[in-house]
Amino acid sequence: xxxxxxxxILILILVMTVALAIGISVIQRSLSDISTATRVxxxxxxxxxxxxxxxxxxxxxxxTVSFEDNSSNATVxxxxxxxxxxxxxxxxPLECPPGxxxxxxxxxxxxxxxDPNSAANPPAEYYKGTNLSVFWGDSSASSDDKxxxxxxxxxxxxxxxxxxxxxxxxxxxxxxxxxxxxxxxCTPVTFASSGIKxxxxxxxxxxxxxDGFLPTGLMLLRARLLYNKTSQPFAVRAETNCQDCSIxxxxxxxxxxGFSGQSKRTIQVCQISKVVPFYFDYAVFSAGDIxx
Numbered sequence: 001x002x003x004x005x006x007x008x009i010l011i012l013i014l015v016m017t018v019a020l021a022i023g024i025s026v027i028q029r030s031l032s033d034i035s036t037a038t039r040v041x042x043x044x045x046x047x048x049x050x051x052x053x054x055x056x057x058x059x060x061x062x063x064t065v066s067f068e069d070n071s072s073n074a075t076v077x078x079x080x081x082x083x084x085x086x087x088x089x090x091x092x093p094l095e096c097p098p099g100x101x102x103x104x105x106x107x108x109x110x111x112x113x114x115d116p117n118s119a120a121n122p123p124a125e126y127y128k129g130t131n132l133s134v135f136w137g138d139s140s141a142s143s144d145d146k147x148x149x150x151x152x153x154x155x156x157x158x159x160x161x162x163x164x165x166x167x168x169x170x171x172x173x174x175x176x177x178x179x180x181x182x183x184x185x186c187t188p189v190t191f192a193s194s195g196i197k198x199x200x201x202x203x204x205x206x207x208x209x210x211d212g213f214l215p216t217g218l219m220l221l222r223a224r225l226l227y228n229k230t231s232q233p234f235a236v237r238a239e240t241n242c243q244d245c246s247i248x249x250x251x252x253x254x255x256x257x258g259f260s261g262q263s264k265r266t267i268q269v270c271q272i273s274k275v276v277p278f279y280f281d282y283a284v285f286s287a288g289d290i291x292x
Contacts, residue, residue: 042072042263049074050258050267057254058271072260081251081270092193093135093237096251096270102138102233103225108278111236112250113218116274122156127218127238129245131206135235136225137199139188146171146199147228148181152281153204156217164211168202171227182210196233203239222281 045067053065053074066073082094094111103109113132114123137147148169155162169181186200205214223234238245254269 038261039263042261043265045070045072045260046074046258046263046265047267048072048258049260050256050265053256053258054254054267054269057256070260072258074256074258076254076256079253079255080249081253082247082249084246084249090240091238091246093191093235094247094251095191095194095196095233095235096253096272097234098194098253098268098270101268102231103223103228104231105225105228107225107231108281109223109234110272110275111221111223112248112272112274113221115248116250122161122217122219125217126248127245128216129238129240130214131209131239132204132214132221133201133206133237133239134204134221134223135189135191135198135201135237136223136232137186137228138230138232139197139199141199141228141230141232145229145232147232148172148179148226149200149202149234150224150226151204152220152222152224153214153218154220154222155215156219157215158217161219162215164215166202166204166209168200169227170200175227191235196235198233198235206239220276222276224281 049065049067049072052067053063053076056065057063057076057078063076063078064074081096082092084091096109097103113127115126116123118124134149134151136149138145141147146169148167148171151166151168153164153166155164167179167181168184169175169179170184170186172179172181172183175181184200184202188197188199189201190197203209205212221236223236225232225234236247238247250272252271252273254271256267256269258265258267
């Protein structure tokens with residue numbers, strides 16, 4: 001009889017141990033789920049706060065925003081790009097859109113070379129360098145995602161507006177069907193300012209350029225990526241280090257950091273003033289009326 005009581009006690013202890021282990025496991029899982037859900041919610045709130053900070057600045061408000069109802073806030077840093085060259089070293093490149101957010105296929109990037117704030121027609125000259133470097137493509141992109149580049153340079157020759165075009169492609173020899181673009185031998189280039197490693201570089205007006213020089217009266221440079229499957233970066237840099245060889249400040253760079261609890265989310269936006277609409281590249285110009 002005593003042996004039977006001892007067995008019952010052992011069985012009860014075993015059952016209680018198993019039940020306790022299961023209970024602890026359930027509690028730990030619940031706590032983990034609650035912690036994960038809290039982090040996700042805080043991350044979402046931080047991202048929303050960062051977005052709200054950007055929207056507030058773009059609408060003419062201040063550089064901070066806070067939401068007491070969900071304990072989130074954001075601070076925005078505002079810079080004008082590119083910074084004016086003081087004549088010591090090269091001007092930092094204009095990377096807009098920023099970083100790897102880059103340009104989608106057929107999307108257009110615009111760079112002012114004249115003074116965008118000039119009220120004159122044509123606008124006052126600003127960039128007077130003899131050449132200009134463009135950078136494009138993500139060096140980490142797959143072998144079948146090599147972007148080509150279409151460049152359009154708008155300038156004023158003293159009497160009228162004119163344009164020059166370049167079609168550049170490191171894959172020109174193997175495109176099917178052939179595109180007859182200029183073949184570019186690409187060597188990756190990395191900018192310390194952003195850490196982005198660009199796939200290709202081309203110097204407009206450099207020794208490899210068929211024209212070999214830039215005209216005077218430079219107005220705009222417009223770039224369009226072709227063939228790319230993913231969004232890829234684009235940048236322009238002055239290649240000479242004089243004050244008249246700076247690209248004019250034209251882009252408002254906004255970096256918004258949103259916070260909620262232990263979460264932090266960052267949004268970076270680049271806004272260029274006075275952007276010419278995309279259909280500018282397809283426009284038909286006529287001295288008279290155009291009849292449909």
